[in-house]
Amino acid sequence: MPPRTALKRQVNRLPPERRISDIMAAAKEVFVEKGYNDALITDIALRAGVVEGSIYRFFANKRELLVKVVEHWFEEMLRDDAEQFAAVRGSWNQIRFIIYTHLTSIHRDPALSRLMFQEIRPAPDYRGSHLFELNRAYTNRLVDVVKAGIVAGELRPESSPNLVRDLVFGCIEHRTWAFLRGEGDFDPAEMADAITNLVHHGLALGSEPASPMESVVARLETATARLEAAAGIAPTKPASARPR
Amino acid sequence: MPPRTALKRQVNRLPPERRISDIMAAAKEVFVEKGYNDALITDIALRAGVVEGSIYRFFANKRELLVKVVEHWFEEMLRDDAEQFAAVRGSWNQIRFIIYTHLTSIHRDPALSRLMFQEIRPAPDYRGSHLFELNRAYTNRLVDVVKAGIVAGELRPESSPNLVRDLVFGCIEHRTWAFLRGEGDFDPAEMADAITNLVHHGLALGSEPASPMESVVARLETATARLEAAAGIAPTKPASARPR
DNA sequence: GATAGTGATGAATGGTATTTATTAGTGCTG
DNA sequence: CAGCACTAATAAATACCATTCATCACTATC
Numbered sequence: 441m442p443p444r445t446a447l448k449r450q451v452n453r454l455p456p457e458r459r460i461s462d463i464m465a466a467a468k469e470v471f472v473e474k475g476y477n478d479a480l481i482t483d484i485a486l487r488a489g490v491v492e493g494s495i496y497r498f499f500a501n502k503r504e505l506l507v508k509v510v511e512h513w514f515e516e517m518l519r520d521d522a523e524q525f526a527a528v529r530g531s532w533n534q535i536r537f538i539i540y541t542h543l544t545s546i547h548r549d550p551a552l553s554r555l556m557f558q559e560i561r562p563a564p565d566y567r568g569s570h571l572f573e574l575n576r577a578y579t580n581r582l583v584d585v586v587k588a589g590i591v592a593g594e595l596r597p598e599s600s601p602n603l604v605r606d607l608v609f610g611c612i613e614h615r616t617w618a619f620l621r622g623e624g625d626f627d628p629a630e631m632a633d634a635i636t637n638l639v640h641h642g643l644a645l646g647s648e649p650a651s652p653m654e655s656v657v658a659r660l661e662t663a664t665a666r667l668e669a670a671a672g673i674a675p676t677k678p679a680s681a682r683p684r
Numbered sequence: 685m686p687p688r689t690a691l692k693r694q695v696n697r698l699p700p701e702r703r704i705s706d707i708m709a710a711a712k713e714v715f716v717e718k719g720y721n722d723a724l725i726t727d728i729a730l731r732a733g734v735v736e737g738s739i740y741r742f743f744a745n746k747r748e749l750l751v752k753v754v755e756h757w758f759e760e761m762l763r764d765d766a767e768q769f770a771a772v773r774g775s776w777n778q779i780r781f782i783i784y785t786h787l788t789s790i791h792r793d794p795a796l797s798r799l800m801f802q803e804i805r806p807a808p809d810y811r812g813s814h815l816f817e818l819n820r821a822y823t824n825r826l827v828d829v830v831k832a833g834i835v836a837g838e839l840r841p842e843s844s845p846n847l848v849r850d851l852v853f854g855c856i857e858h859r860t861w862a863f864l865r866g867e868g869d870f871d872p873a874e875m876a877d878a879i880t881n882l883v884h885h886g887l888a889l890g891s892e893p894a895s896p897m898e899s900v901v902a903r904l905e906t907a908t909a910r911l912e913a914a915a916g917i918a919p920t921k922p923a924s925a926r927p928r
Numbered sequence: 929g930a931t932a933g934t935g936a937t938g939a940a941t942g943g944t945a946t947t948t949a950t951t952a953g954t955g956c957t958g
Numbered sequence: 959c960a961g962c963a964c965t966a967a968t969a970a971a972t973a974c975c976a977t978t979c980a981t982c983a984c985t986a987t988c
Contacts, residue, residue, distance in 0.1 A: 738967055
């Protein structure tokens with residue numbers, strides 16, 4: 441006589457929102473632990489307390505599940521960052537803040553960052569996806585800062601804000617790949633300072649090394665005009681080559 | 685009576701090098717057309733004129749085949765670049781050359797570049813692989829240029845050569861992702877100029893777009909001294925502030 | 929307390945990398 | 959040059975998963 445529980449299948453009904461959030465929580469765990477390819481639907485189902493088939497009631501396929509998980513994480517992150525950012529003043533500080541918070545996200549959630557970089561962004565339908573829009577909003581803060589900095593006369597007007605965006609986010613990614621592969625660690629604050637300084641020096645209109653030169657020029661141009669007039673001589677011809 | 689050819693299986697023996705290069709050529713084609721995941725061993729075998737099982741005689745698995753294909757491409761590329769690079773002089777030109785050739789490779793072989801960025805580099809065993817060494821050699825040329833530039837007094841001594849490397853290669857990748865996804869096109873020469881200028885301004889102690897300035901200064905300093913002496917007047921005092 | 933509607937199940941399906949048992953050339957040896 | 963051993967090459971078998979589907983069990987409604 442076989443036990444009834446073995447014959448009768450257990451069914452556990454729950455409101456859809458709950459089911460969805462259970463599945464997403466389980467999926468997040470598994471994706472983080474195993475990466476996209478090695479994550480098994482079976483495993484996700486097990487942890488969510490459902491059976492494989494049930495996942496397909498809420499998500500079209502494994503990839504959509506991944507996208508939803510990453511979207512959720514990203515939205516949360518954006519919410520947290522946005523309010524703090526509003527308080528920061530000055531282009532250097534704002535750039536530094538954006539770099540720092542981005543580095544902090546990567547440092548806190550390396551696996552999710554990786555999924556974003558490796559699985560989501562390269563997909564052919566990425567442009568046109570919600571995550572693309574979210575990410576655009578995220579990175580556009582930097583573009584806006586640069587534009588504002590140019591208008592305010594703090595940053596070089598020739599610098600392309602979009603290129604600066606790629607410079608900053610690309611640099612961050614490139615520099616954190618080793619960490620994302622699980623090799624070693626990094627200090628977000630320290631790295632943020634280094635990157636900000638390097639980038640900012642490429643942007644600064646009147647800071648460190650350019651400004652002394654400019655004031656020298658201003659002084660010399662004035663003096664020359666004054667003296668050439670006073671002496672009544674012809675203007676000095678351009679220097680043929682930089683001496684050295 | 686069944687025809688004998690249908691019963692007897694065809695076997696075509698070839699020297700191993702030939703087989704290997706046939707398989708690698710076929711694999712390259714398929715990986716480029718379909719990407720890693722959608723590339724089928726069956727398809728590769730078909731195009732190479734062998735049967736699936738034969739591929740496993742020469743390559744441990746699909747991933748090793750991918751790695752070998754990308755390695756081959758990368759080595760070829762390195763050989764081509766190296767000789768040209770040796771002829772370039774001056775840090776701005778050298779940086780520009782490195783950026784330009786890298787952009788050109790991406791522009792010429794987007795699919796292979798993508799495989800490198802998306803499939804190879806994120807792998808946990810990447811560090812320690814031959815491709816890692818090749819890539820290090822490739823990017824180290826930039827590091828060396830920056831170091832040399834600092835020693836020669838052309839570049840700011842505070843700038844970290846390694847950070848500059850990440851800035852440059854990261855920027856290039858970030859900016860070319862849309863192209864790698866098949867969206868639109870870009871002009872390597874134009875982009876190389878833009879990136880080089882942006883980066884170099886963050887590095888330049890006193891060259892390129894700064895260089896006109898330097899020659900002006902040289903001319904003015906000379907003229908001033910000459911004129912002030914001739915006119916017998918006191919040296920002009922430093923400009924108080926930049927007019928604007 | 930029957931019944932329609934639907935959430936949930938778990939077994940089946942299909943596709944694909946990888947393994948393996950078998951076969952067909954090839955070159956060596958006596 | 960016939961037999962033999964060796965190995966390249968084959969094709970079928972295996973294993974592993976995402977995805978689908980026929981069926982079942984709960985719930986609300988009458």
